[in-house]
Amino acid sequence: MKVVIQRVTKASVTIENNKVASISNGLLILLGIIDEDSQEDITWLSNKIANLRIFNDENGVMNKSIIDEKGDAIVVSQFTLHASTKKGNRPSYINAAKPDAAIPLYEAFVKQIEKDLGKPIQTGQFGADMKVELLNDGPVTIIIDSKNRV
Template identity: 80%
Template sequence: MKVVIQRVSKASVTIDEVKVASISKGLLILLGIINEDTLEDIKWLTNKIVNLRVFNDENDIMNNSLLDVSGDAVVVSQFTLHASTKKGNRPSYIKAAKPDVAVPLYESFVKQLEVDLGKKIQTGQFGADMKVELLNDGPVTIIIDSKNKV
């Protein structure tokens, strides 16, 4: 399971000209899933995300977590995170899980993140053509792969 996390001042997701998610201070989380991902990956990753110290403290040092700042989160499925660009110029997405595997894991990820953060998580819609807008704060962008824990 791979995520790209962006610290944002605001972020939103629009589908067919309808805004389906909108947050202010928090994290935009782009989530990519492969067939080998498990509930263990979800639990490790959501715990890492909510405790990641990427928000500034009173001394302007990144020392606070999403929990510390009572921030929000929006999760967007993104199979393209597992693109392979080794051959040619057209990315291959063969490593990305198909919907029958990815959707239940995506939903479990969102539910676990809600438990870990203690609040409702906004989302895009799995498989939809989404327009994602954000104001990256910092900018701070971090990539985490649950298969690279060590």
């Protein structure tokens, strides 16, 4: 599993001119899934995100987690995170999990991050053409791959 995490002051997801998710202070989490991903990846990654200290404390030092900040989150599926650009100029998405494997893992990740954050989170819609808007705070953008945890 690979994520791009962006600390935001606001973010939203719109599908067919209908806003389906909107947050203020928190994290926009773009999630890419491959076939080899498992519950172990979900548990590790969710815990890492929930406890990642990327919010400023009273001294302006990134020392607080989203839990400390009581921030909100949006999770958006994004298979293009697993694009391969080794050959030619057209990315290959062969490494990205197909929907029948990816959807259950995506849904399990959403449930796990809700558990770890202790609150409901918002999501995009798996496989939809989404318009994602955000105001990146910092900017702070972190990339984490669960396969690189050791």
